[in-house]
């Protein structure tokens with residue numbers, strides 16, 4: 606049978622592909638260290654697990670409204686008020702099966718065939734595919750390493766056409782860990798308002814920030830920007846709840862309503878038990894969030910210095926998320942590889958370290974390393990990379 610054209614060009618997520626290959630080598634008995642994962646290595650805090658279990662024992666095992674439990678939406682409204690001084694009505698919130706699915710449903714709701722969405726490079730792997738699946742066209746803008754990969758006013762203005770529907774910003778960023786300042790967001794916001802471009806603000810790593818950095822949501826800068834923005838967030842990264850699949854979108858009521866209609870014919874509702882867990886995450890103690898954050902920061906500070914000491918590798922120091930995105934072009938060339946992809950394959954097969962090639966993020970000269978693994982493993986992995994690179998010189 607011939608498959609639909611929409612899936613024929615769809616590429617599997619490169620982060621999942623490398624993880625699968627690393628698992629295969631591990632199953633064969635090789636001592637592989639996987640730095641490909643995009644999820645925290647901590648278990649979900651116990652009080653969240655208990656609240657979810659209790660909800661099932663109390664019989665909350667049935668469908669919920671398509672946009673999510675009213676109580677969970679109330680908690681999300683409270684969180685947005687607390688953290689960003691943003692006031693949303695419950696009708697301006699939709700709970701989805703993860704932030705990924707919130708984004709997917711959003712693009713289905715706003716894009717017509719040929720509509721353009723500006724996607725800054727490096728991007729999270731799913732943005733372009735989701736835009737294309739909705740009939741849209743991703744318009745790429747290359748962030749420069751010397752500018753911390755940030756989108757500039759000039760770049761944004763140049764990329765806007767009559768067909769531009771939306772811009773995606775992801776701060777803190779996966780894969781670079783960069784965070785836009787308030788002033789930089791103000792500039793982006795101005796241009797989007799002037800040109801009526803919807804801002805899709807993916808803030809999933811909001812709680813994982815380091816050093817003196819702070820996170821600002823573009824929606825909090827003015828009432829106009831709040832109306833121009835669809836804010837995306839969820840519990841996966843902040844509460845180590847990746848497998849629970851709970852995320853949300855907040856913004857314009859008509860867009861949220863359209864997304865809810867779509868959800869009512871696709872997922873019906875996000876898993877009921879997981880929604881009860883998410884209520885506990887937002888309503889309960891937040892000390893675990895800080896514990897996990899500070900553990901990531903400690904790891905970052907230790908391995909960053911070791912990584913940039915490797916000949917041929919340069920890397921901006923991330924301010925958020927849990928990834929490093931070094932430029933390894935010179936290291937790959939010095940080691941005799943014609944591409945970073947080849948370098949990554951050899952690194953896995955010979956040094957038994959799994960990293961993700963930057964090509965999946967639109968940046969061929971780079972690799973992504975996740976530091977969501979133990980410090981021992983991280984130190985060993987960076988040492989292996991160092992030896993591998995030096996051994997080939």
Ligand code: PLP
Pocket residue numbers: 643702703704705706729775778779807809838839840841847850851852
């Ligand atoms: N947005 C970014 C930038 C991500 O890195 C991820 C997960 O890797 C997501 C969204 C999806 O998160 P969720 O688990 O809530 O679907």
